[in-house]
Amino acid sequence: MTIIDSVLNDFFWRALLGGLGIALVAGPLGCFVVWRRMAYFGDTLAHSALLGIALSFLFSLPLNLGVMIVCIVLALVLVSLSRTRALATDTLLGILAHSALAIGLVVLSFMPHVRVDLTGLLFGDLLAMSRQDLLWIYLGAGIVILLLIKLWDGLLMSTIHEELARVEGVPVEKLRLVLMLMFSLVIAVAMKMVGVLLITALLIIPAATARRLARTPEHMVFLAIAFGCLAVGGGLTLSWYLDTPAGPSVVVTAFLAFLFTYGTTRKAA
Amino acid sequence: MTDPLVRLENVSVRFDGRPAVQHVNLSVHRGDIFTIIGPNGAGKTTLIKALVGLQAVTEGTVERAPGLVIGYVPQQLQIEPTLPLHVGRFMALSGQPEAECRRALERTGIGHLMASEIHHLSGGERQRLLLARALVRRPDLLVLDEPAQGVDINGQAALYNLIRELRDELNCGVIMISHDLHLVMAATDKVICLNQHVCCSGFPADISHDPAFIDTFGHSVAESLAVYHHHHNHSHDLHGDVVSRKAAEPAAHGAHCNHDHH
Numbered sequence: 001m002t003i004i005d006s007v008l009n010d011f012f013w014r015a016l017l018g019g020l021g022i023a024l025v026a027g028p029l030g031c032f033v034v035w036r037r038m039a040y041f042g043d044t045l046a047h048s049a050l051l052g053i054a055l056s057f058l059f060s061l062p063l064n065l066g067v068m069i070v071c072i073v074l075a076l077v078l079v080s081l082s083r084t085r086a087l088a089t090d091t092l093l094g095i096l097a098h099s100a101l102a103i104g105l106v107v108l109s110f111m112p113h114v115r116v117d118l119t120g121l122l123f124g125d126l127l128a129m130s131r132q133d134l135l136w137i138y139l140g141a142g143i144v145i146l147l148l149i150k151l152w153d154g155l156l157m158s159t160i161h162e163e164l165a166r167v168e169g170v171p172v173e174k175l176r177l178v179l180m181l182m183f184s185l186v187i188a189v190a191m192k193m194v195g196v197l198l199i200t201a202l203l204i205i206p207a208a209t210a211r212r213l214a215r216t217p218e219h220m221v222f223l224a225i226a227f228g229c230l231a232v233g234g235g236l237t238l239s240w241y242l243d244t245p246a247g248p249s250v251v252v253t254a255f256l257a258f259l260f261t262y263g264t265t266r267k268a269a
Numbered sequence: 270m271t272d273p274l275v276r277l278e279n280v281s282v283r284f285d286g287r288p289a290v291q292h293v294n295l296s297v298h299r300g301d302i303f304t305i306i307g308p309n310g311a312g313k314t315t316l317i318k319a320l321v322g323l324q325a326v327t328e329g330t331v332e333r334a335p336g337l338v339i340g341y342v343p344q345q346l347q348i349e350p351t352l353p354l355h356v357g358r359f360m361a362l363s364g365q366p367e368a369e370c371r372r373a374l375e376r377t378g379i380g381h382l383m384a385s386e387i388h389h390l391s392g393g394e395r396q397r398l399l400l401a402r403a404l405v406r407r408p409d410l411l412v413l414d415e416p417a418q419g420v421d422i423n424g425q426a427a428l429y430n431l432i433r434e435l436r437d438e439l440n441c442g443v444i445m446i447s448h449d450l451h452l453v454m455a456a457t458d459k460v461i462c463l464n465q466h467v468c469c470s471g472f473p474a475d476i477s478h479d480p481a482f483i484d485t486f487g488h489s490v491a492e493s494l495a496v497y498h499h500h501h502n503h504s505h506d507l508h509g510d511v512v513s514r515k516a517a518e519p520a521a522h523g524a525h526c527n528h529d530h531h
Binding site: 034035036037153156157159160161163164166167168207208211214215216217219220 | 318321322323339341343346348349351352353354355358359362363364402406412
């Protein structure tokens with residue numbers, strides 16, 4: 001048995017590898033969530049993941065695929081509804097987030113033959129990560145990172161000043177769509193680890209912590225990745241020694257790093 | 270004359286049926302400096318957004334020359350406090366080499382701020398940064414939405430001079446919105462007075478005598494502007510109303526203008 005095999009056979013190491021893979025993409029995407037004030041938007045997508053799971057069981061699709069499809073559809077609905085301005089965006093998000101969550105729970109209750117670990121879905125079950133989950137995570141992370149590198153300047157420019165970007169010929173609408181797709185992808189793969197209720201925390205907290213120390217957008221992204229990895233490593237260790245739930249432990253560690261950074265440093269810029 | 274950089278033909282923009290811009294015809298050529306003036310809510314920003322393609326038009330056509338590079342200076346540069354960004358990085362996002370970015374910043378007088386955080390810049394410095402950002406792309410057409418916002422009075426005159434100089438250096442067309450009537454009248458080539466439709470347009474010296482202009486801005490403004498050009502070609506009765514007018518070149522009126530021309 002090789003070293004890699006023995007590592008992958010250990011549930012703790014699998015959890016750690018999976019968590020680090022997610023932190024790798026949660027860092028840059030979390031920065032966009034913070035920069036574009038999309039925290040509540042991310043939360044809404046995450047809540048809809050449960051509906052995705054319910055529908056996956058209903059149509060016997062792979063879970064990740066079902067979650068992604070529902071997230072994408074919801075993202076598109078949100079974008080088009082917020083354009084009509086019939087309701088304030090936060091009201092709209094509040095309605096869709098909780099309705100999607102509630103519909104997901106109701107649909108699941110209609111399928112008594114399906115046994116779902118609801119706690120695991122809501123709060124994550126990092127330690128139950130399989131080899132196949134790892135494959136999904138690193139495949140998803142690879143796609144997201146390649147897209148981010150390729151589209152970075154345009155994404156950044158349209159985040160800084162959308163109108164200026166548009167006049168300069170940046171395909172702002174297309175990039176917004178790609179960003180939504182990336183969020184959906186990350187939510188689909190990260191759900192397993194931290195659960196639908198805590199995903200947004202993993203996006204926002206490391207990015208907010210990084211803001212304190214960063215001088216440039218890119219610097220902030222790398223710091224956010226580092227804080228994300230720290231949260232995953234610290235959280236799993238905490239969970240291992242104190243037998244606490246893994247997902248919440250990761251979020252608590254991220255929060256502690258945030259408090260420590262804001263308590264001990266002066267604003268970089 | 271060569272083809273215009275941009276041509277607006279009978280352009281109207283309506284929001285939920287409420288007109289913002291009505292039946293505007295306008296062509297901007299290389300070397301032109303147009304200034305749009307008008308009261309609040311006159312549709313000035315809507316008009317230039319339609320011109321650069323940010324605003325869809327309800328009616329009419331906007332034709333831009335193929336391959337036209339537009340340097341756009343929006344009303345303000347408001348960056349999220351959560352986004353750390355310094356001047357040099359913002360300039361580099363234009364895709365131009367660093368030396369060019371540095372030169373553009375020096376040209377607008379803020380070369381020393383290359384490493385400064387944008388959050389720490391004053392209003393005037395931000396306007397100069399936006400102008401540098403527009404100019405580093407070597408635009409054919411410079412479009413500015415109130416470029417002198419937050420700039421003190423001396424700085425304003427310098428800024429308008431700079432815009433004129435840039436027009437000569439880049440051989441570009443310029444169209445801008447301004448509230449600084451006095452400076453506009455002294456520094457611009459052609460003024461468009463907008464109040465949803467084009468009230469009147471023409472050379473500054475003529476337009477300040479135009480009844481439509483006086484209707485829009487009132488006598489006191491019109492008179493104080495006329496002084497700038499020392500063209501006392503009209504007089505007033507006891508109530509201050511213009512009693513006669515003999516402008517050499519009468520200002521052109523929009524086709525849909527229905528002001529009372531006395």
